[in-house]
Every structure is written in C-alpha cells, then in structure tokens.
Amino acid sequence: MVLIIITGGQVTPEIETPHSATILDVKRGIEERLNVEVERQTLWLDEIMLQDEDIVGNYFPQRYGVLRLSVTPLPGEPKCIIWVRYKNEHLGFVRIRETIMVVDLRSKIERRWGILSNMTLFHLDTEMIDDRPLSAYYNREFCS
Template identity: 50%
Template sequence: MVLLRIDGGEITPQIEVTYFDTILNLKEMIQDVLGVEIGRQTLVYDERTLLDDEEIRHCIFGRDSATVTLSVAPLPEGTKIAVQLESSLKQGPMRTRETDSVADLRNKIERRWGLRSCSITLFRLDTQMNEDLPLSAYYVVDGTKIDVQVTLFEEGR
C-alpha cells in the first residue's frame, strides 16, 4: 500500500492506494473524497503530469508515501454551482460560483438566512474556511456540502 498526500488546495487529503492501482483509480478516489470530477483533475508528481493508465508503482518509484499535486480545471467564467449548506439551525442549497470568495458566500448566507455575517463560520471537510480565499481553494464544486457554524449572540452584547 502507498499513502498519497493530495496537495494543491487548502484541504490536503491522504488516500491509500495499492502499487497496482492506476492514476485513473486514484482520480476516482479523489472524486469520492473531494467531489472533483475526474475530467477536471490533473495530477503532477515530481514535476511530471501523471497519465490515467499509469500504475502507481511506476510513478512513485516504490515509495511507501508521496505527495501528488492536484490541479482542477476551472469551470467556464460565470458558471454557477449549487452547494449544500448544513447547520444546526438550517440547511439547504445555495447557488454560487467556485471563484467567489468564502466571504462572498458567507454574506449570501447572511442575507438569505437573516444572520449576522460575523456569527457565521464555514467549514469544508472539517477545515475552517478562510474568508479571503476563493471557494475553489477548498475544492468547492457542484453538490459540495459546506458546514455552517452559527454563533448566536445574546442581546445587548
């Protein structure tokens, strides 16, 4: 077995594969974990783009672990996606763009849910999202689940 660290965004999953898995198998596992469609993925190891039909054992030269860089092809400009928001108070879909910032999404939630923006913290795969970064930095794609943590303030504070 080989443990691969998938680098390239703010979320860095680790995926275990066999030496006989192909890069396509790895891309399928990445799709399962991150939701990124196989056709949008480019994987690079040691400054070389990995091909779908290559076996892991030929790409990492027999190591037990390695870091592979994932690049995600952007959607056409202006394309909207639907994300699934979930909190203890509410849940539901919201349309946004992968290029929108985390702060933009938080502001949309504020307007739609009637909450103060400063009370909202967003998480993707247990990683707190930095408001200055684009949603794409967290591999937010169509259908992505985003956890919304809401801190309720007492009146007068």
C-alpha cells in the first residue's frame, strides 16, 4: 500500500492505495473525499503531469508519496451554494462563485445574518484563510 498526500489547495487529504492502482483510481479517491469530479483533476509529481493509466507503484515504490492536485475551474464561473451553520444552528445558504475570496464570503454572511466579523469559517474541518479563493478549499459540491 502507498499513502499518497494530495497538496495544491488548503485541504490536504491522504489517500491509501495499492501499488498496482492507477492514477485514475487515485482521482476517484479524491472525488470521493473532496467532491471534485475526476474530469476536472490533474495530478502532478513535481513538474510531471500524470496520466490516468499510469501505475502508482511506478512513481512510488516506497510506502508514501506526495502529488499536487490542480483543478480546472467550472466553465462560466457558475455560482455555488454554500450552506452556513453558526453555533450548530443551520442558518441557510448563500450563492457565491468558487473564484471569490474567503473574505468576500465572510462579508456576505455578515450582511445577510448580522454575524460579527470575528467568526471563523471552516470547510472539511480546515479553517479558511481570508486571502484565499474558495476554490482552494475544493468547495465545489453544489455549483451549477
């Protein structure tokens, strides 16, 4: 088995896979963990773009490895639905583009619900940083 650490965004998932698995298998694992469609994923080992049919063990004969994930933006910059919860209470949702900055999402939440700016935003148990785009957190579950 190989433990693959996926970098590229603010969320860094780990995926365990057999040496005999293909890069496509790894992408399917990423889709399962991050909700990023396989077709939008490109995996890189240093400056080498890996192909779906490549075998994991050819790149990582050892027990772990690091791959960088880049995600193709959705065409037309559609708006995404972001569900907002505050102190374990579901407030509702906002529609916002995946390319906007976290600080802009924070402002929209403040305006809509009057929540103070000292709130902390999380996605997939990762604290979101204001000067990063939402896309850095693979927040694409509800984009259309």
